[in-house]
Amino acid sequence: MLMNTNETTGQPVSRTLFRKDLEYLTPNPGAEMLRYGWKKPDILSLGQGEGCRPTPDFIVEAAYEAKRAGKTFYAPVLGFPEVRQELSAYYRTIYGLDISPDRLFLTGSGTTAMNLALTSLLDAGDEIIAVTPIWKNLLSAVEVARASVQQVSLDLKEGQWSLDLDKLFGAVTPRTRALLIVTPSNPTGWMITPEEIQEILAFARHRGLWVISDEVYGRIVYDRTHAPSFLEYAQPEDRLYVINSFSKTYAMTGWRLGWLVGPACAEPIIRDIALYHNMGPASFIQLAGAAALRQGEDFLQEQVALWRRNRDRLTVFFREHPQLDSPDIPATFYAFFRHREKPDCVAFGRELIDKVSLSLAPGIAFGKSSGGFTRLCFACSESKLEKALERLQQVI
Template sequence: MNLLEGLTPEALAAPASGIVEVMNYGRGRPGMIPLWAGEGDRPTPAFIMDAAIASMRAGETFYTWQRGIPELREALSRYHQRLYGVPVPMERFFVTGSGMQSVQIAMRMIAGAGDEVLVPTPAWPNFAAAIGIAGAVAVPVPMTLEPSGWHLDVDRLAASVTPRTRVIVINSPANPTGWTASRDDLAAILAVARRHGLWIVADEIYGRFVYDGSPRAASFRDVADPDERILYIQTFSKNWAMTGWRIGWLEAPPALGDVIENLIQYSTSGVAAFMQRGAVAALDEGDAFIAEQVAAAERSGRIVAEGLSATGRVRFAPMAGAFYLFFQVDGETDTRRLALRLVDEANVGIAPGTAFGPGGEAYLRLCYGRREEDIAEATRRLVAALGAPGLRRSA
């Protein structure tokens, strides 16, 4: 009896992560500097843990609100008002068990069998996977690397719309490319969506990680009305060093509230109240921590960018947003093998671009959201391992 034969095609089609092979190859090696995942090296700040622990000790261990505790939804409202300068009522916020769950719920709501979802690539692979599990089809819209940086051709995006298209996914600042849409870019994309009656799934989770001195990247909320067909994906993971907590939020027009509540009810039935208390502390008291994290990422990003540039073999876009260096190495076409080799030769863990869809195959993704010393050491090792091709071979 072959058990796999009994499974649905959607489940069978869910792909393994293309990063996992390299992680499994390198995990546990002494001295390994792991830059393959999208997380930093700082544990969650103590003030966030303290709030969660106090809640747990106070016995907040019972079922709670499916949409999130009111205190967290109010804190989200305060945070957004502060960051965007416009009121964003608490009714727009739905607490989820991760940014990933927000994506899953969004896709379940707006993309079903036979629907097409446009995804600019290279992209975080979990978008396409979640789209496939919902029974829809992810249609890649390849971006291009120009001298000025990564570029999404909005005409190409518009030309990819078919009668089956229902959704455009826009991740800005982007994982893995660092592409950070301007306000004009977002307005142009929104115009395409409006023209065709499409939804936008706006993953703005790296919105604080920009390196032009602004407190945040441009957002669809700068150009759209609150009641448009836009679902915002968000997470506590990156801003507040809470990757392991699995807590995020979905922002949506309140008219969708009952549907979202039901989809939460029938997937995870809410998020631990004590974790939500930690999240309230993060929002209310975490601005200084975010500022430190962004400044550290900027310093670390410049170290690795300058170091790899000096090899003369490496190409990448100027740093804009998020915290990844997405780079190409001259003469290296098989990035999966290169990533495995760098584990052996540099003891540095990097994700192969093959994990990120069309247009990413020739690249490697390195997360620089870590302390400077580690990034400097990783850079030295990578430079030694990559070097100039002749030098490397003679070493």
């Protein structure tokens, strides 16, 4: 029987008190490592996936203004029509795409968008094929939805992650309902190519599968304006869900606002599920999100410029330390590296905390194939990154 601990009291909690199939909910090694680190007063954490900068003023002001203007009542469950229009305009401006607002559903975070998508598709016993390494919460969201996950790992060849489509397609079984892909990927920074997107869409159409693409890091890219999106190659009626969020792009992790793109036929289904889930995202936060979409480009580009400098600094650091193996990072703000002589990432993570008070995320949290890796989030100031690298250097 799995036991969890109560975060406040530290007392063990038996899972048998609760829904039986929650037994499948596996412990989260990333969260456990963070908790282990918090015990140290001088901890420096690059273990969590968010930037250091607060939400920019123009977004905060938009939220105040919306509250003062009375946007404090219930809103339409899938978002105010004007905010859905704003999202549609965003796709036109940034991606050159025409996506009608009836395919754009505002949600109370990217996580909520994923949960709504999964709830709309999965029956108990269904299966999802997930490309790993992947953000652990997405695997657990499938488990909460009473389905199971088959993990198909990216390959690492000559310092680059790559997706073997034959391996992905070969993993499909009669129980498979959807393919789940995070691109750009947390934690690897891998980005799918337009050709791979087209092959996956063709395969999914042929086999009657859904594709769920998490594109939360789609704007955090270093050599273009956006990563390739499934939306650029799909037909409006394809069985495709795209998950997105304001969290990373606009420094809004604490606001809890995201969106889901689906075929128009999904609108009433998602509306019903969202209605019973939490009746949609907060009214004034939606308006803050609209301001982010309208005016957020300069802020985003400033952030990306800082993260690019950090990424380049890390590239030099890894080159100087050949005992660390770090694939290229074309996107996201994560370095996913391994220590050639320390293959146990949990032991390595604890060693970093114990010896130099540096908290990073253990690779095993991102799938069963990535136990040798460690994730470092470099969405921080240059000085904080420098301090972290000094500490890391002492242990490696």
